[in-house]
Amino acid sequence: MTSGFERSRRRMLRLIGAAGAAAGAISLGLAIPAIPAGAQQALGMPQDEEKVADTMKRLFGNRTIQDAGDRLKVDAPLIAENGSVVPIKVDAELPMAPDKYVKNIYIIADKNRRPLNARFSLTPDAGKASIATNIRLASTSDVRVIAEMSDGTLFGVTREVKVTVGGCGG
Amino acid sequence: MSVGQVRIRVPEKAKAGEVVTVRVLVTHPMETLQFKDNKPVMKQYNFIHRVEATYNGRKVFEAEMTQAVSQNPLIAFPVKVTEPGTVKVTFHETTGKTYTGEAQIRF
Numbered sequence: 001m002t003s004g005f006e007r008s009r010r011r012m013l014r015l016i017g018a019a020g021a022a023a024g025a026i027s028l029g030l031a032i033p034a035i036p037a038g039a040q041q042a043l044g045m046p047q048d049e050e051k052v053a054d055t056m057k058r059l060f061g062n063r064t065i066q067d068a069g070d071r072l073k074v075d076a077p078l079i080a081e082n083g084s085v086v087p088i089k090v091d092a093e094l095p096m097a098p099d100k101y102v103k104n105i106y107i108i109a110d111k112n113r114r115p116l117n118a119r120f121s122l123t124p125d126a127g128k129a130s131i132a133t134n135i136r137l138a139s140t141s142d143v144r145v146i147a148e149m150s151d152g153t154l155f156g157v158t159r160e161v162k163v164t165v166g167g168c169g170g
Numbered sequence: 171m172s173v174g175q176v177r178i179r180v181p182e183k184a185k186a187g188e189v190v191t192v193r194v195l196v197t198h199p200m201e202t203l204q205f206k207d208n209k210p211v212m213k214q215y216n217f218i219h220r221v222e223a224t225y226n227g228r229k230v231f232e233a234e235m236t237q238a239v240s241q242n243p244l245i246a247f248p249v250k251v252t253e254p255g256t257v258k259v260t261f262h263e264t265t266g267k268t269y270t271g272e273a274q275i276r277f
Binding site for chain 1: 189191193202203210211212213214215216217219225228229230231232233234235236237238239240241243244245246247248249250264265266
């Protein structure tokens with residue numbers, strides 16, 4: 001079982017995160033000077049580590065997230081043996097009318113280095129808000145699924161997924 | 171299994187007004203961060219950051235993905251079908267390459 005070691009290593013990582021980011025920014029400038037300026041070149045570059053509270057603030061500002069209850073059905077394993085493939089299925093019992101529909105579904109894993117896993121955007125043409133994918137989890141963590149309606153209302157559900165082996169490459 | 175192979179599964183037959191689930195699988199490594207001395211290695215990683223789907227040319231679905239999506243990403247999304255047509259799914263990689271797959275929805 002590596003979980004104890006894994007956990008302390010992650011805590012260490014988090015501590016070093018800030019220093020690492022600063023050092024990284026410098027080395028980035030030195031090591032890859034050939035990349036042209038513009039928005040495109042940032043693609044694929046590691047981004048700074050982020051706390052889940054900061055992610056939530058970045059994505060949703062100060063909007064309150066209502067407890068979705070039965071309106072958001074999340075299918076996630078209680079225990080994921082392998083953190084690198086965790087199947088997640090989301091079914092929303094929310095209106096999909098042209099004037100009010102589920103615009104975005106966010107999957108956020110609290111303890112990942114960058115908590116935002118994926119964002120799915122739907123249109124009223126989808127007919128029903130139901131998506132599924134496989135995500136990576138670094139460690140045992142809460143997974144938040146948040147549905148954003150076209151009028152800005154937010155519905156959220158949190159599930160804890162226990163992970164035996166982390167899957168975020170270190 | 172070559173990188174960028176897109177496989178799409180749709181129901182064999184659909185009815186007008188039905189919501190069908192489109193399941194897409196793309197073969198892709200979705201590179202994770204490498205660490206050296208507990209710091210992420212600063213280089214460009216190759217993963218799929220955006221997925222777009224159209225139905226008869228009309229955009230029906232879009233997803234923004236990060237490295238926290240598994241290798242060989244599997245995505246399922248709904249489409250309400252009103253007429254027979256083609257579902258086209260495009261994956262955008264961080265290197266700028268795109269991979270596309272198509273499937274016919276028959277009535």
